[in-house]
Amino acid sequence: MTDAITADRLVKRYGDVTALDELSFTVPTGTVLALLGPNGAGKTTTVRVLTTLLRPDAGRATVAGCDIARDARRLRARIGLSGQYAAVDEHLTGAENLEMIGRLYHLGAARSRARARELLERFDLAGAADRPVKGYSGGMRRRIDLAGALVADPPVLFLDEPTTGLDPRARAALWDTVAELVAAGTTLLLTTQYMDEADRLADQILVVDHGRAIARGTADELKDQVGGNRVELTLTDPAGLDAAAQALAWHAVGALRTAPESLRVTAPVTDGPEALRHVLGALADARVTVRDAGMRRPTLDDVYLTLTGNPAAGQEAAR
Amino acid sequence: MNALTLPFADGWTIARRNTLKIRRSPDLIGSAIMFPIVFVLMFAYVFGSVIDVPGMSYREFLLPGIFVQAVLMSAQITGYALTLDLRNGIFDRFRSLPMAPSAVLIGQTVSDLLMNLAGLTVMALMGLLVGWRVHTPPHEAALGFGLLLLFAYAFSWVTATVALALRTPESFNNTATTVSFPLMFISNAFLDSSELPTPLRVAAEWNPVSTFTAAARELFGNTSAAMDTSGAWPMQHPVPASLLWIAAMLAVFVPLATRLYSRTVGT
Numbered sequence: 162m163t164d165a166i167t168a169d170r171l172v173k174r175y176g177d178v179t180a181l182d183e184l185s186f187t188v189p190t191g192t193v194l195a196l197l198g199p200n201g202a203g204k205t206t207t208v209r210v211l212t213t214l215l216r217p218d219a220g221r222a223t224v225a226g227c228d229i230a231r232d233a234r235r236l237r238a239r240i241g242l243s244g245q246y247a248a249v250d251e252h253l254t255g256a257e258n259l260e261m262i263g264r265l266y267h268l269g270a271a272r273s274r275a276r277a278r279e280l281l282e283r284f285d286l287a288g289a290a291d292r293p294v295k296g297y298s299g300g301m302r303r304r305i306d307l308a309g310a311l312v313a314d315p316p317v318l319f320l321d322e323p324t325t326g327l328d329p330r331a332r333a334a335l336w337d338t339v340a341e342l343v344a345a346g347t348t349l350l351l352t353t354q355y356m357d358e359a360d361r362l363a364d365q366i367l368v369v370d371h372g373r374a375i376a377r378g379t380a381d382e383l384k385d386q387v388g389g390n391r392v393e394l395t396l397t398d399p400a401g402l403d404a405a406a407q408a409l410a411w412h413a414v415g416a417l418r419t420a421p422e423s424l425r426v427t428a429p430v431t432d433g434p435e436a437l438r439h440v441l442g443a444l445a446d447a448r449v450t451v452r453d454a455g456m457r458r459p460t461l462d463d464v465y466l467t468l469t470g471n472p473a474a475g476q477e478a479a480r
Numbered sequence: 481m482n483a484l485t486l487p488f489a490d491g492w493t494i495a496r497r498n499t500l501k502i503r504r505s506p507d508l509i510g511s512a513i514m515f516p517i518v519f520v521l522m523f524a525y526v527f528g529s530v531i532d533v534p535g536m537s538y539r540e541f542l543l544p545g546i547f548v549q550a551v552l553m554s555a556q557i558t559g560y561a562l563t564l565d566l567r568n569g570i571f572d573r574f575r576s577l578p579m580a581p582s583a584v585l586i587g588q589t590v591s592d593l594l595m596n597l598a599g600l601t602v603m604a605l606m607g608l609l610v611g612w613r614v615h616t617p618p619h620e621a622a623l624g625f626g627l628l629l630l631f632a633y634a635f636s637w638v639t640a641t642v643a644l645a646l647r648t649p650e651s652f653n654n655t656a657t658t659v660s661f662p663l664m665f666i667s668n669a670f671l672d673s674s675e676l677p678t679p680l681r682v683a684a685e686w687n688p689v690s691t692f693t694a695a696a697r698e699l700f701g702n703t704s705a706a707m708d709t710s711g712a713w714p715m716q717h718p719v720p721a722s723l724l725w726i727a728a729m730l731a732v733f734v735p736l737a738t739r740l741y742s743r744t745v746g747t
Contacts, residue, residue: 265493
């Protein structure tokens with residue numbers, strides 16, 4: 162299998178800040194790679210470099226067989242890009258936007274028009290086709306932007322935080338659409354802050370931090386690294402924190418976190434239900450009152466904590 | 481499509497997008513059509529009732545000045561529109577497409593030229609209504625409008641450059657207003673500049689707005705032998721001087737705006 166995207170030691174600096182620090186990865190044709198990381202990790206910079214919007218300071222990359230520096234025009238004919246903020250013209254209708262994009266891909270007037278109608282139908286926007294985008298909802302805007310990326314039916318697609326700011330229903334609908342595209346053979350590079358999104362869509366996940374790859378693997382491999390489940394206990398009295406931490410430490414497979422200000426103790430575990438039952442029993446014996454107890458899936462913050470020793474939010478604040 | 485025709489084909493696509501946009505934005509139509517109407521009426525009836533120019537009616541003297549002033553103002557739409565596009569991220573979309581990068585600026589300046597053409601037409605009709613007349617053969621008058629449109633096109637590239645350097649609509653508007661008002665009023669557009677005190681008179685004689693106004697007056701025949709003629713070269717030869725200004729503006733600002741565009745959106 163050939164690689165649709167190769168990135169080789171990409172470097173991009175903004176003054177003192179290194180946005181990309183020798184970042185390397187490949188995406189085999191027909192697969193999905195998710196770049197997972199908080200704001201400021203270098204995800205958007207990576208997408209901008211690979212889509213020729215930004216020149217890297219060092220390193221090389223190819224997309225769909227074209228070099229990003231030497232072959233930019235040919236490369237642009239083979240990619241589609243949809244960003245976090247819908248890059249469409251507010252004053253134009255949905256149909257006019259897509260038709261304009263088709264013409265700029267040089268599909269010709271007739272094919273651009275036909276393709277616009279086809280995509281509007283497919284993205285459930287046919288009813289809004291002749292209304293200016295200004296009046297679209299957030300979910301509709303994201304769909305028209307994604308449709309814009311698909312006008313030329315590109316073999317390689319870049320989606321930069323496609324569901325940030327969407328409500329759960331719009332998000333699930335967008336996931337379904339993306340999954341269909343991938344099933345039809347499109348290679349996808351996706352950036353996201355959400356573990357569940359990467360889990361749902363990606364074959365491979367690359368966790369990025371300060372422009373470096375700090376972990377890579379399938380969703381399952383990463384979850385094994387960070388522990389499959391979290392047990393989280395919230396107490397009513399700080400006096401019980403030590404006992405709770407002790408009981409939970411028994412089952413913890415990674416770093417145990419105690420947050421005295423919120424009276425909360427959290428730890429990654431392998432067998433969640435069993436750990437929860439045992440810990441609750443031990444705390445009942447010790448007469449420690451528990452306000453809330455439960456299991457949850459690892460979040461991006463957990464991944465960061467495990468892999469870097471810093472919570473994701475703390476890293477952002479440090480910038 | 482080859483590398484030579486691509487910028488124009490893509491530029492036309494962008495120009496079409498802009499004209500659709502203008503049709504849907506009442507505020508833009510307002511500034512292109514309503515301003516000129518208000519200005520013609522205001523200056524013709526307010527100033528016109530007080531100001532006398534020797535040997536001719538003030539309205540005939542005024543209209544070419546109003547034409548130049550309107551062109552100066554509506555060419556600023558180019559810059560303003562670019563700052564709005566910079567803000568909403570559509571340039572990212574354009575840059576990720578296999579289109580000619582220069583097409584964005586070509587398309588913007590061409591659509592603004594079409595808007596200027598519409599604005600000038602409305603103003604000329606208004607002018608005829610309030611008593612402005614052309615006293616030259618039709619081909620000379622056509623040259624007059626051609627010269628005004630060339631000025632409009634060249635000046636669009638100037639405002640594009642300023643906009644791409646400043647980047648935000650607010651700072652662009654502030655700068656454009658601060659610069660264009662002295663240009664408009666320290667000139668012969670609204671008054672007979674030969675009667676100004678010497679430093680202002682010299683500034684007015686070399687102001688390009690005066691040059692274009694004088695050229696338009698000459699080509700429309702709105703001149704009077706009774707008025708003092710200035711000895712400054714641009715006032716003596718306004719048509720060649722205007723063409724020189726247009727050539728200079730295009731030669732400097734087309735490459736400058738193009739460079740700034742690729743730099744501004746590339747970081």
